[in-house]
Amino acid sequence: MGRLSLAEILGEKGIVKLLLGNEAVARGAIEAGIDVAAGYPGTPSTEIIEALIPAAKELGFYVEWSTNEKVALEVALGAAISGLRGLAVMKHVGLNVAADTFMSIGYTGVRGGLVIVSADDPNCHSSQSEQDNRIYGMHAYIPVIEPYAPQEAKDATIYAFDLSEKYSTAIMLRLTTRISHTRGPVVFGDLRRRRTKGNFIKDPSRWVLLPVFSRKLHVKALERISSIAKEFSNFPLNKIVQMNSSDAGIIASGVAYGYVMDALNMLNLRDKVSVLKLATPYPIPNDLIISFLKKLKRVLIVEELEPVVELQVKDLVVREGISVEIKGKEYVPRVLELNYVKVAKAIAEFLGLQFIPPRVEEENLPPRPPVFCPGCxxxxxxxxxxxxxxxxxxxxxxxxxxxxxxxxxxxxxxxxxxxxxxxxxxxxxxxxxxxxxxxxxxxxxxxxxxxxxxxxxxxxxxxxxxxxxxxxxxxxxxxxxxxxxxxxxxxxxxxxxxxxxxxxxxxxxxxxxxxxxxxxxxxxxxxxxxxxxxxxxxxxxxxxxxxxxxxxxxxxxxILKSGKSIKRYFIDENVCTKCLTCINTFACPAIMIKDNKVVINSDLCIGCGVCKQVCPYNAIKEVA
CATH class of the missing domain: 3.40.50.970 (Thiamin diphosphate (ThDP)-binding fold, Pyr/PP domains)
Structure with missing residues (x-):
């Protein structure tokens, strides 16, 4: 499927659309009354800005591709400190580029709304690292919301803007590849009217991070996080999904919640284990978690990558003196993305049950690594x-x-x-x-x-x-x-x-x-x-x-759209010596060996003509 059309992204309230998680975030931003959005392309985040572009032209808000993520964050921040709603979009490693600004936002906060989307990439599908950017939220005192499905991604975006304005803080919306690129039904809500113009109110003690001001802002940042932790205990996306007579429970954060429920079905344990669904990995909802833990003797925390929730829960248990055993990365892998089989194995081991993973027949296919396109x-x-x-x-x-x-x-x-x-x-x-x-x-x-x-x-x-x-x-x-x-x-x-x-x-x-x-x-x-x-x-x-x-x-x-013809090339077998220079040193996928002859696949060739220059024997010729 291609990019969303204007009619699709601006559908009326009540309709249901099958959207990517990224597209759902874009719709959520529009429903929240976005004023300014900026980002830098990077898989798995790109579709968010792409989906906003047609709507921006229609509704009059501003969207840009910035030169890098730091600039994108600062563009959105400029709107947010002027009382408007700004959205900054980037993949996880992009936040490394924007980190200097990001850390300062944790101190200053904002006046309007600021949501920072970090699309993480467990399994390194298209990235150089698996870094877990929830840790950035903890480091900067910026709350993190982590949805588990496209519908929740849309809802979480709206909640994030509202919370941002309520507490004058930026909010990180943490996605992962499986949320960004999963399609699911999304119910559309009302489109809020956006503001027309903001107004920057000068206040050096807040916006100028001199040491004398930063020390005071640090204290305020901690107070703000404490208040938000209390708010998160009543956050609509955090909930005790099921509570039963068993002494065992599971806390599942973000996308892991879906895997947990599928795994419990596979293990026939759906009604035998208590489950707390968590959408706010930082700060954790202390009161909600305490009420959950006090009824249990052992709890498994399931989250992708780093033990962000696990460490906070263990700290909470010690501080509150709760008698409960907390387990997490002893059973749940700390590398690569999760799936329901990995989670089922972790749950079974945690409960002392035998688990035989379903057998998957692997097809004996040759590896097909990515290559440069023909004519690249x-x-x-x-x-x-x-x-x-x-x-x-x-x-x-x-x-x-x-x-x-x-x-x-x-x-x-x-x-x-x-x-x-x-x-x-x-x-x-x-x-x-x-x-x-x-x-x-x-x-x-x-x-x-x-x-x-x-x-x-x-x-x-x-x-x-x-x-x-x-x-x-x-x-x-x-x-x-x-x-x-x-x-x-x-x-x-x-x-x-x-x-x-x-x-x-x-x-x-x-x-x-x-x-x-x-x-x-x-x-x-x-x-x-x-x-x-x-x-x-x-x-x-x-x-x-x-x-x-x-x-x-x-x-x-x-060229195809213009109606012009594409140049075609062929290999003259009477001249070709089968030296294979065209294959072994140039490696265009349109050139191949067929029936012991070197040939050009006309379905792949785009007519660049470079191979003609590469052949040392002038065996490659243009079709007349």
Missing amino acids: PHRATYYIIKRAVASEKVNAVYLGDIGCYTLGVNPPFRATDTSYCMGSSIGLSMGIFRATDQFPIATIGDSTFFHAGIPALINSIYNRSGILVVVFDNLITAMTGFQPHPGTGVSALGQKARTIAIEDIAKAIGVNFVKVIDPYNINESVKIMREAIAFVLKNKEPAVVVSSRECALRAYRR
Whole structure:
């Protein structure tokens, strides 16, 4: 299914729609009267802003794709301290980028409403870590709400805005991949009227975090959290689902609640174990939990990843002197995402029952790792880099970044030796330059360059580091679904915007060697890449090569829509020597071996023509 239409996201009260959890959050924000929303694309969070965009045009609220998550949070915060409702959206690792601002918000609070969506990614489906951002909430004194299904995600968003305004605090809405990308029925509610304009009221003792003010604000933050903990005992999404005569109970937080109920059904224990459903992992609802624990002798806490709830409950038990045994990560895995089988195993072990997991027949299928699409300019760019490196005979280390181009780690290129986080490639390159005699090459995407690459590039000029920076510019934020960025010339709302050229930035900050190549022009590009390497070796200062060509998927769709024909290529078997250069060094998935012949699959080929330049025997020809 594609993105939500305007009619779908703005449906009338009472209708039921099958929505992604992310889309449900967007609908909740609209029902809450959102004024300003900002985010940076990142799976599994992207669909929230995408769903808000058509509604923003209709209802008049503001939505943007920001250059990074810190900026997005500050845009939403600016609205919230002016008395409006702001929404900041990011994936879990994006909160690392925004952490400086996030921590300060815990002290200052807000005047309007501020909801910060952190879409966590247990199992690392599309991320470099499984970090549990509920811990960030604890660290910053920012309450965390964690829904377990799409309907609850919508409701939780509305509650979050209301609580934010009531207590003058930001609220973190913590999602996980299975909530963000699960579809479920969602009942639509009323659309609130949004405010027209806010008003920032000057108050340095609150908004200016000088030490003399921060010390007092710290005390207020603790008092605020204590009050919210009391409120959470009556929070509608926290409830004792079932209480029976057994001495055993389960506290399930967020998505784990669904797994617990499924597991109890599987174990035929649905009516034999007491269950407390928790949607507020920080601060925990002390009074509600105490009333639950006092009727039990042993309790298992089920939550994904870190023991956030478990540690708070254990602390509560000691402080209140409650005689109950608390277990959690002794039985529930601390890594990867949960499912009902893992949870059933944990419950059975906790209760001393035998459990035989259902047998799942594994299909004997070959692995299919992701690859560059046919015609992807990144494939050509890596081919160009490798040829230039071989010609210049340098011992290259390839410092990678986050984007489609991270696939350069795979054969045949093997041109990604590191990949830590957004923008890390350039900084790491400078460290390699200082520490070794190897030749560091930073590979970074266009959106990532705007996100986090510019400060590091400035540092490379200031501290004169001999590095080559190759910017993989496919003119869009492709990996997350073709979102615009400052180099695209269009805003999130589809309005014309200033186009900021990467090469102009590089020149403006003092890079002396800046060249733009078209990766579809192999020989000319290899020549320029070799010049860049020679420049770095000679001058011991950075060089920047921007490899610019539109994402092949977008280009292909654009050509088809225009009604133009796609160029087609074939391999002349009378000329082909089966040297397999096209497969072993270029690896376009449209080229394959069939009936002992090297052929081009016309259904996959998009007509880029790069393979024609790669073939050393001129066996690849354009179809007349």
